[in-house]
Amino acid sequence: MASSISSVYNTTLRLTGLSSGIDTESIIKQLMQIEQMKVDKVKQEKQLLEWKKEDYRSITNLLRSFKDEYFDILKPETNMRSQSAYAKYDETSSDPDVATAIGGAGVISTSHTLTVSEIAEAAKAESSAAVSGGANGTISLNDTLETVSAKLTAGSITFGGANNDELTLTINGVTITAKKNETLNTLINRVNSSNAGVKMSYSPFLDKFTINAKETGLSGNNITVTDNGSGFVSATRLNLVDNKLTGGKDASFTLDGKTSTSKSNTFTIDGVTYTLKGKTGASTTITLEQDTDGIYNLIKGFVDKYNEIISTINNEYNEKRNRDYPPLTDAQKEEMTENDIKLWEEKAKAGMLYRDSILGNITNDMRRAMYDSIYTTSGDSNTKLSYNLASIGITTGSYQDMGKLIIDENKLKEAIKNSPEQVIQLFTQESDVAYSPDLTAVQRKERYEENGIIYRLYDIIENNIRTTRDSSGKKGILLEKAGIAGDLTDTNNLMNTAIAEKDSLIDTLLVKLQEKEERYYQKFAAMEEALSRMNSQSAWISQQMG
Structure with missing residues (x-):
């Protein structure tokens, strides 16, 4: 606002001092200094507020940095609100091919003897032999299901559905469908992203299909796969038994003399998390020493x-x-x-x-x-x-x-x-x-x-x-006081309100300053005009008397 005011007044033609010989510009400039001081004072007050806001924000950022480093649940290693941050151990295994371990919060430094009898395995079904490779060529993941059906050597797929163009599978009670003009990769992705609890894959190298339970353990043997009469199971040579996956096993182990089982190869007992690595019929000694230095x-x-x-x-x-x-x-x-x-x-x-x-x-x-x-x-x-x-x-x-x-x-x-x-x-x-x-x-x-x-x-x-x-x-x-970048308080805070009030006052003072300056010029102009008239009259009188 102040700049627009200035531009208006600065366009005014001011011819002063012609009759009096007075340096009007200099005099008015001196007279306006006191008015400019009022503006400068408020500008200084505004600047102090802006610096104060910056200092408040520096304190806010300091506290945010502290919070991000030591209070963030997304940083479990340094989140000091969580007991797990204090669970630091040096773990050793006499035979890491048998098992390894990680100590949890509150675990006492000690040693454990672990003997592994059985590794947990996931139930599965896989093609008993290559499924394609005949006159129509081998299967590609980018082939449509209709093309896949034509390449299967043990039979073809019968597409059904309302328009007779869909393949429907029911796995673990979950129904998955794909149209015959959609790719094999699309079908596989739908199976894997469903709630069926399995992972389907096809290996172009082995030319075999595989369906694995996502979790290890005996419970995977209860997963059923039906093709709803489409012939998909027989055509892909999946070795289901009574429409079920097979081969799921629980892990079997003996820890410090006590035998137990787990559906997973990773399990936690008394705050220690053990991971079985695959070697069976062997023992290892797990030693946990608190990482005091850590x-x-x-x-x-x-x-x-x-x-x-x-x-x-x-x-x-x-x-x-x-x-x-x-x-x-x-x-x-x-x-x-x-x-x-x-x-x-x-x-x-x-x-x-x-x-x-x-x-x-x-x-x-x-x-x-x-x-x-x-x-x-x-x-x-x-x-x-x-x-x-x-x-x-x-x-x-x-x-x-x-x-x-x-x-x-x-x-x-x-x-x-x-x-x-x-x-x-x-x-x-x-x-x-x-x-x-x-x-x-x-x-x-x-x-x-x-x-x-x-x-x-x-x-x-x-x-x-x-x-x-x-x-x-x-x-x-x-934040209420000075705000922070990236938040609504960046603009809506008490310091900004105070700064805005200073801006408003500065605009008001600038208007008054320009108005007062103009009045000074008008007064000096009136004086010059009066002197000019007096000079003219004096000259006329002198002429008449001469």
Whole structure:
């Protein structure tokens, strides 16, 4: 708006000082300086708001990075809300051709003896011999079913359906159809993507069809395949028995002296997941040793990131604004080099969030979350856990460290090795009261007290950068304040509202500035006109008297 106003007034023809000899332009420019200062002041206020918004967003991004790295369920290796993140083991098998294993959360370091008698197998049916290769040639996956039928040597397919042009198969109670002008590959894909629980294939090299149960085990022997009278089964030489797949077997094994079975070759017993590899009639010794260093490094990485966040927010909170370096005006920038502007603005941007209440609340909440008592969720809400961060070797430093954590490596590793369940509970315990921004005060208190450290921090982060809305339509505190890219709050936030108000005020002041400047020119023009008349009259009088 301001630019359009300027363009209108700048087109006005101003011829001043002709009669008085006064430098009108210079005088008006000096008179307008006070008005321009009013505009510049609001522009500076707007710039401060924009810098403040940027600083808020930098804190939001810092918290988002923390959340993405240590609270994301899609990253099980580092998702510290999950007990599985703490299940790190060094597993060895004396004969990996027999079986291997992976330790789960809470497993105690130990050894197991596993003897494999039988490997689980999937039930199947396959062509007993090549199915084509006669005068009509061999089958291709891209052949239509009608062409496939003509190439089968053990008989042809009879197409039925309403238009007499469909092949219908019923597998495990699921009906699959394909038209005779559709390809063999289309039929196979429909079978495999259905809920029939089987996988069909055709090998052009072997010239054979195969149907396998998708899951291993005896239960696969109950899968039936019928061709509804089309002759598909006999023509493809599938070796079904009473229309059923055959050969499905459960795995049979003996673990630490106890014999058992499993429909799968991968199974979990007492937190240890075993995978049978195929070698039968042999034994292996599975040794599980807790990867203390791996768990320590996970916790250390988390603590380092936490310290980085605390340090960054504290620096922003405690950095005072240098009022000797206000935002530069347009006129000031015109007289400076780019490097000088950059250096000036580095100082001018400092202290935008000095003693900011949002930042203060975040750091206070995070520090409290680390050392407030945690209550058990086992039924007695008045019972505190008998251990805390300090008891596993994580403490706060001096007052000057402003809440940063310090790790005693030996003590933490000892806790991980000797009290793994306590370490896991301290970090991952979650209250039965689920997180919601609309919890009552009583519910919030109960959830906070029963949450372990990780869920407390998770709640704090969610409260500040949550993208979902509460019952009042509000998102996280930082997003409501300054927004974030990629979200509706990018444009709809309190800082943008304040900036828009400054823009509106700037437009209003520019209009007044232009109007006042025009009035000055009009007054000087009137003065010049009056002087011109006086000069003309004086000249006339002089002429008459002469």
